[in-house]
Amino acid sequence: MAQAKIRWGRLTGALVVLAFIAGGVKLLTAELPPALPQARALPTLEALPPLQVCWLEFSRSEVWGQLGTAGLTRTGTWKNTASGLLVRHPQGDVLIDAGYSPNVREETKGLSPLTRLFTAVALNGLYDKSSVTAPLQRTGATVEGLKWFIPSHAHQDHMGGMVELTQVPVLLPPEELELIRARSPAVVSEHAKAVEGRMTAMAFEPKPYETFAESFDVFGDGALVVTKIPGHTPGSIATFVNLSPTRRLVHVGDTVSLTESIERRLPKSTLIQFFTDGDTHGAGGSVARLHQLHELAPELHFLPAHDRDAWEKFFGGAPGCVSAR
Numbered sequence: 001m002a003q004a005k006i007r008w009g010r011l012t013g014a015l016v017v018l019a020f021i022a023g024g025v026k027l028l029t030a031e032l033p034p035a036l037p038q039a040r041a042l043p044t045l046e047a048l049p050p051l052q053v054c055w056l057e058f059s060r061s062e063v064w065g066q067l068g069t070a071g072l073t074r075t076g077t078w079k080n081t082a083s084g085l086l087v088r089h090p091q092g093d094v095l096i097d098a099g100y101s102p103n104v105r106e107e108t109k110g111l112s113p114l115t116r117l118f119t120a121v122a123l124n125g126l127y128d129k130s131s132v133t134a135p136l137q138r139t140g141a142t143v144e145g146l147k148w149f150i151p152s153h154a155h156q157d158h159m160g161g162m163v164e165l166t167q168v169p170v171l172l173p174p175e176e177l178e179l180i181r182a183r184s185p186a187v188v189s190e191h192a193k194a195v196e197g198r199m200t201a202m203a204f205e206p207k208p209y210e211t212f213a214e215s216f217d218v219f220g221d222g223a224l225v226v227t228k229i230p231g232h233t234p235g236s237i238a239t240f241v242n243l244s245p246t247r248r249l250v251h252v253g254d255t256v257s258l259t260e261s262i263e264r265r266l267p268k269s270t271l272i273q274f275f276t277d278g279d280t281h282g283a284g285g286s287v288a289r290l291h292q293l294h295e296l297a298p299e300l301h302f303l304p305a306h307d308r309d310a311w312e313k314f315f316g317g318a319p320g321c322v323s324a325r
């Protein structure tokens, strides 16, 4: 009897040690394999129009840094933001992302229980909440002046505000348009309904841009250029905003949670991947490609949708606007 107890004790001990080793290995080997070597296709930035770009913040929260990346995260606290990027172009304003819907609590009732729980936890931590129109107006812009809404992807914390902006045309990659049309469970049905009949598919061209094979130039003048970074959703995009040849930013949506992921070639944390990524493997490939771009073009400012520190570094504060210098 006593011997059997000792055997069980040893077995349990060995299993605990193995679990610790496996956990340790996972934490220390989280780095993604590098992207295949790729030459840069340098964009033409000589004849850019006068441009202004503004940070509209819709809500914020603080999250344990370890949830920001896989492996051992160096960011202590992940300052989380739900924000929109307003691009003020001579031909009209463009809004990238619109935050949560004011009706988010009722809308999430249709989601799966697990997604509902994840959303409830995320919503409970939010503060400084505002509608999409208030920060827009504070920058001097108007709803009527919005030429396009471009979602970085179709998830609810990026599309929800469209239930308020009922007249603004929506421009998005064919893959994301299809996701919405097919009423994917990744898209809240109220949001799919809200944008029905006003979506236009971006006409991507096989024209290399930076390290990407395809691109879509919104105004055809090099100021606002979109490339594809699939994985988080099939039509997730990286949007380049070029204020001047030296002042450039790229909004990368939710492909990473923190800039640290791009710098260290780390995927998002396992928990956030599980709840938010449609295709984990594809998302990892896109992170590796962003890391590659960061190495080749260190002057580019990367803007992950939810990394408040990255927004603050570029804009100083919210709402805030930056013009070409």
Ligand SMILES: [Zn+2]
Residues within 6 Å of the ligand: 155, 157, 158, 254, 305, 306
């Ligand atoms: Zn998001």
